[in-house]
Amino acid sequence: MTLDSPLFLFLFLPITLAVVFFIPRRFKFAVLLLLSLLYYAWFEPVLIFAALMITLWGFWLAIEIGKSGDNEIKAKRWLLVGVISNIGGLLLVKILGINFTGLSFLVFVILAYLFDVFNQLIQPERSIWKFLFHAFFFPKVVSGPIMRYQQTSEQLENFKIDLKEGVLRLIIGLAKKMLLANPLGIITDSIFNISAGTITPAIAWIGAICYALQIYYDFSGYSDMAIGLGRFFGFNIPENFNYPYLATSITNFWRRWHITLSNWFRDYVFLPLEISRRRSPYKWFEYVNILIVFGLVGIWHGLDWTFIIWGLLHGFCISLETLFKNRYKKYPGTLKRVYTLLILLIGWVFFRSPTVQYALAYLKSMVGIYNPGQLQVLLPMYFSPYNFGLMAFGIFFAVPMGSWIGKFFEKKQVPIPSWMIKPIEAIGLLILFVLSLLAVADSTYQAFIYFQF
Amino acid sequence: MATITSELIQIFQQVFGDPAINLSPEMTADDVEGWDSLSHANLILAIENHFRIEFSRKELAGLKSVGDLTRVIESKRVK
Numbered sequence: 139m140t141l142d143s144p145l146f147l148f149l150f151l152p153i154t155l156a157v158v159f160f161i162p163r164r165f166k167f168a169v170l171l172l173l174s175l176l177y178y179a180w181f182e183p184v185l186i187f188a189a190l191m192i193t194l195w196g197f198w199l200a201i202e203i204g205k206s207g208d209n210e211i212k213a214k215r216w217l218l219v220g221v222i223s224n225i226g227g228l229l230l231v232k233i234l235g236i237n238f239t240g241l242s243f244l245v246f247v248i249l250a251y252l253f254d255v256f257n258q259l260i261q262p263e264r265s266i267w268k269f270l271f272h273a274f275f276f277p278k279v280v281s282g283p284i285m286r287y288q289q290t291s292e293q294l295e296n297f298k299i300d301l302k303e304g305v306l307r308l309i310i311g312l313a314k315k316m317l318l319a320n321p322l323g324i325i326t327d328s329i330f331n332i333s334a335g336t337i338t339p340a341i342a343w344i345g346a347i348c349y350a351l352q353i354y355y356d357f358s359g360y361s362d363m364a365i366g367l368g369r370f371f372g373f374n375i376p377e378n379f380n381y382p383y384l385a386t387s388i389t390n391f392w393r394r395w396h397i398t399l400s401n402w403f404r405d406y407v408f409l410p411l412e413i414s415r416r417r418s419p420y421k422w423f424e425y426v427n428i429l430i431v432f433g434l435v436g437i438w439h440g441l442d443w444t445f446i447i448w449g450l451l452h453g454f455c456i457s458l459e460t461l462f463k464n465r466y467k468k469y470p471g472t473l474k475r476v477y478t479l480l481i482l483l484i485g486w487v488f489f490r491s492p493t494v495q496y497a498l499a500y501l502k503s504m505v506g507i508y509n510p511g512q513l514q515v516l517l518p519m520y521f522s523p524y525n526f527g528l529m530a531f532g533i534f535f536a537v538p539m540g541s542w543i544g545k546f547f548e549k550k551q552v553p554i555p556s557w558m559i560k561p562i563e564a565i566g567l568l569i570l571f572v573l574s575l576l577a578v579a580d581s582t583y584q585a586f587i588y589f590q591f
Numbered sequence: 592m593a594t595i596t597s598e599l600i601q602i603f604q605q606v607f608g609d610p611a612i613n614l615s616p617e618m619t620a621d622d623v624e625g626w627d628s629l630s631h632a633n634l635i636l637a638i639e640n641h642f643r644i645e646f647s648r649k650e651l652a653g654l655k656s657v658g659d660l661t662r663v664i665e666s667k668r669v670k
Contacts, residue, residue, distance in 0.1 A: 254652075256648075257648055257649055257651075257652035257653075258649040258652075259649070259652050259653060389627070389629065393627075404628040405652075408628055409628060409631060409632070409651075412628070412631065412632035413632055413635065413651060415632070416632050416635060416636040416639075417636075424629070424632070428629075456629075460629050463625075464608070
């Protein structure tokens, strides 16, 4: 029951909204928690019990860490038990190839909580129900954004429902997924199904660009939907994306892409590593730390060399950007953006490819080293106006076009009567919503990419 | 407090190589160009060396703004 499935949109969501709005406020959390567990059970009817055990384990560990107080050694011991058991479990599941929806996210949510308790930023929660709610709140349970316990607990006491923002984000997210990510995915899949090395450069580039756009709309669309759903029930779920393809460096990209994950690695891996090396005379430790972090970011996505190389490529570029920081600053903006986009495309080819060999052959095709074979016949199929139109839309909406257009009119001093803006927005949203629903009703099932992690 | 802030300003200017940096208590990493996770450790080290203090893990985890920094430095100096 993904957020874009008819079952969710036409049954689960309306029922949940109705129930939550019409029951007394004091039962709201109990009902939301129950429905969240039901939602998760839809994905994992059996493994939900494992997920519950992991959550209870984290809940109990935090209390032990809290009890240790200023006894550093004791607190550290419990934290270590938590880290080893959680990471060990996650690795085991990945090695065995078990399909466990949402586990990577759940483990990171629990670890963040343990670290925060260890750092005495928060007190361990005494209510198991509140903690279960934090772990399983249905909009974000399977694919994030990764929330910190502080964010949930503050809002549990003091929530503010914002229906307008909720509807807006839900529709925009759904439209990103249904109208851009899915159609782009069809092109991507068909190109990445061709045996690499036989693709012409033009098609290889189309495939890479389509995938870059697909994964952005897929994941940011999901995040928008999660954020919108959060607002329906009075929760501010943190933002996960900020126009990542406008990045001026790979360093900058990671402040715009999957923000809650990169913040997690920053706070709980990178900064502790950096702080611990602060008295070491070796400056190059910093680069080792960057590579460690991005190696781990890769592994988090899957125990596969394609992901690890993708992560390390990013880490390597960030190290170089740090090393030559002062020189990099002076390069012209266009050059920096082109370099960033190129590295991102190369990275996505690894990320999307089934094997490293495939990725390397694919990259060769992109620079013109290929064996056309019999595929030439298929060429016109990929150069259709539909494909290019789709890509153009994809690129168009990957930048803050709305605010640019607004600024343009402001500059030209074209007066847009303010009474027109709201109806235009409303009609635009309605059209997007109808088109998206048509696509939902019509679609052959296509899962969100980030459900597999 | 005032002297700590002015000393901090000097440290920030040195670490980030920007003599135009000025600080106010509510400023966070988002407001200072170059103050990111990559330069954070260098900043912490420079502050520790300058004030001859050492931050605890709790203090390090809680540092979010310039105001937090001055408060923690102040409290450590009193001791």
